[in-house]
Amino acid sequence: MLRTALLAASRSPQIRTMVEKFPLTHAIVDRFVAGDALDPAIAAYKELIATGRTVTFDHLGEDTLDVSQATATTDAYLLLLKALEENGIAAGADVSIKLTAVGQSLPVDGEKIALENAHRICEAAAKIGITASLDAEDHTMADGQLSIARDLRVDFPSVAVVVQAYLRRAEGDCRDLAHAGSRVRLCKGAYKEPESVAFQGKHDVDLAYVRALKVLMAGDGYPQVATHDPNMIKIAGQLVEWNNRTKDSFEYQMLYGIRPEEQLRLAAEGNTMRIYLAYGQEWYGYFMRRLAERPANLTFFLRAMATR
Numbered sequence: 001m002l003r004t005a006l007l008a009a010s011r012s013p014q015i016r017t018m019v020e021k022f023p024l025t026h027a028i029v030d031r032f033v034a035g036d037a038l039d040p041a042i043a044a045y046k047e048l049i050a051t052g053r054t055v056t057f058d059h060l061g062e063d064t065l066d067v068s069q070a071t072a073t074t075d076a077y078l079l080l081l082k083a084l085e086e087n088g089i090a091a092g093a094d095v096s097i098k099l100t101a102v103g104q105s106l107p108v109d110g111e112k113i114a115l116e117n118a119h120r121i122c123e124a125a126a127k128i129g130i131t132a133s134l135d136a137e138d139h140t141m142a143d144g145q146l147s148i149a150r151d152l153r154v155d156f157p158s159v160a161v162v163v164q165a166y167l168r169r170a171e172g173d174c175r176d177l178a179h180a181g182s183r184v185r186l187c188k189g190a191y192k193e194p195e196s197v198a199f200q201g202k203h204d205v206d207l208a209y210v211r212a213l214k215v216l217m218a219g220d221g222y223p224q225v226a227t228h229d230p231n232m233i234k235i236a237g238q239l240v241e242w243n244n245r246t247k248d249s250f251e252y253q254m255l256y257g258i259r260p261e262e263q264l265r266l267a268a269e270g271n272t273m274r275i276y277l278a279y280g281q282e283w284y285g286y287f288m289r290r291l292a293e294r295p296a297n298l299t300f301f302l303r304a305m306a307t308r
């Protein structure tokens with residue numbers, strides 16, 4: 001119920017205005033978002049790499065219906081890549097692209113524009129040895145995401161595809177994607193989806209996650225285990241052993257600000273631990289999904305509001 005309400009709120013302009021105006025919001029948002037501009041994001045990245053972690057950057061934004069906004073987001077990624085190169089800290093980094101932020105939802109030529117913009121980002125990234133990943137959004141965007149990924153992978157085979165385990169199609173998608181050289185980030189899924197396309201309860205989603213992970217770990221690709229769930233992490237470790245995988249043949253991923261001690265533990269064991277580092281001014285949708293994932297985050301937020 002609460003999750004549904006928060007996910008609905010994440011798309012409400014009225015609630016957005018209210019939340020953005022609340023004076024203490026920023027202090028709470030800072031837990032999940034590494035600042036509203038490039039400089040704090042670079043500073044957060046430096047801290048993460050100093051402690052053995054690596055990063056995928058997300059310049060926040062989604063669902064744009066404006067061509068100039070899609071271009072502006074693309075330019076923001078190019079600026080980020082330039083800054084990483086100039087600071088000499090590009091090695092090992094990745095950028096996560098939300099295709100709806102670079103044009104996929106535009107009413108005319110959305111997919112074509114998203115492909116062109118994502119191609120520009122991948123090209124600039126490849127020049128400095130950075131990889132790119134295509135985030136997964138609303139299920140209606142999934143076919144488009146896979147089709148754009150196929151096109152991008154012609155020129156940039158390292159482009160990673162994100163699969164949401166809660167989608168009933170996930171296991172089949174993982175089978176198609178588990179080939180040599182294919183980087184696949186498996187997450188549970190963060191959106192409100194109808195029962196016809198997605199498993200609903202935590203238990204069913206967890207089972208679906210394990211089924212999809214088994215496919216990826218048994219395949220020839222490069223699984224990216226994106227979860228904070230201790231059970232999923234334990235099972236991932238077992239699957240690594242059963243499939244005789246080496247530490248350079250998969251990685252763990254977590255969101256910035258969530259379970260930092262566990263991030264450090266996994267990195268200290270010699271695993272690649274990649275942190276999804278979100279930054280920028282369009283934090284509202286991302287922040288509300290983080291509240292929806294964990295009621296304790298909401299309690300913290302409401303308590304701050306009440307004591308104000």
Ligand code: FDA
Pocket residue numbers: 134135136137162164187188189190191202226227228229230253254255258259274275276289290291293294297
């Ligand atoms: P689950 O939600 O069951 O949580 C397990 C435990 O993790 C909790 O008990 C708690 O301890 C901790 N935890 C989880 N979320 C927390 C939070 N917000 N705050 C504090 N603690 C929390 N989704 C999507 O739809 N498309 C995408 O492209 C991506 N990309 C992505 C990248 C990376 C690197 C990660 C880690 C996740 C995503 N996600 C995503 C989000 C993902 O789908 C999912 O919503 C969250 O990861 C939460 O699910 P868990 O697997 O952590 O399990």
